[in-house]
Amino acid sequence: MKLNCVIVDDSEIDRLTVVAYAKRFPVLNIAGVFSCAEDALLFISKENVDVLFLDIDLDGSSGVDLRKKVPEIPCCIFITSHPEFAVESFEVETLDFIVKPFKFDRFEQAIRRLTEFMELRLKADLFEASIGGDSIYIKEGHEQTKVKLHDILYIEALKDYSLLITQEKRHCVLANIGALLKEVNFKSFIRVHRSFAVQKQYVQKISSQELILHNNVAIPIGRSFKENLNIFL
Known part of the structure; x- marks a missing residue:
């Protein structure tokens, strides 16, 4: 199983952190990395994406707004400095919610949850x-x-x-x-x-x-x- 993921965060340091962590998991293929929701949405409209790693507080359109526009993507994991958005995020089919700053073990936990969900999804297609x-x-x-x-x-x-x-x-x-x-x-x-x-x-x-x-x-x-x-x- 190989999952195409898109990373969206307006902080360069946070983008690089997620990219570095994601590269440690063979199951993840980093299909695109973006600093704003608009560029990510344009890319998603043309490519097959399985997983979104989204910040919520983005310049322009928020991560939650982006998720609402692409409900067909199976999994979304929010990574944000704003825990107060947790309840709102789970109203848009969120698999996990990671609060910044975070360490690798917390990211690893999210990927375990992700792979388990996707494996079940593949088995349950009929x-x-x-x-x-x-x-x-x-x-x-x-x-x-x-x-x-x-x-x-x-x-x-x-x-x-x-x-x-x-x-x-x-x-x-x-x-x-x-x-x-x-x-x-x-x-x-x-x-x-x-x-x-x-x-x-x-x-x-x-x-x-x-x-x-x-x-x-x-x-x-x-x-x-x-x-x-x-x-x-």
């Missing part, structure tokens, strides 16, 4: 339910893996993807948790949190804040989803 209705087929690499629905303990949301957790493995599919739960094949699952849905037969214990599943797996209960638990009463 998902479809089987005709029989008791299994699903998940594309993993060049093969399709058959997963029996009754083997899935719970579903965990991951942005536009979902993790299907069995006792043996975590499978990633290109479908958000809300869309999955509308499928007739997933009618045995109960949404108990914004990020989690559990299969009813695996619930062992219920408290005010969490569910305990088979093998002592703990799943949090979201306040707005507590009414869904009435099915167990």
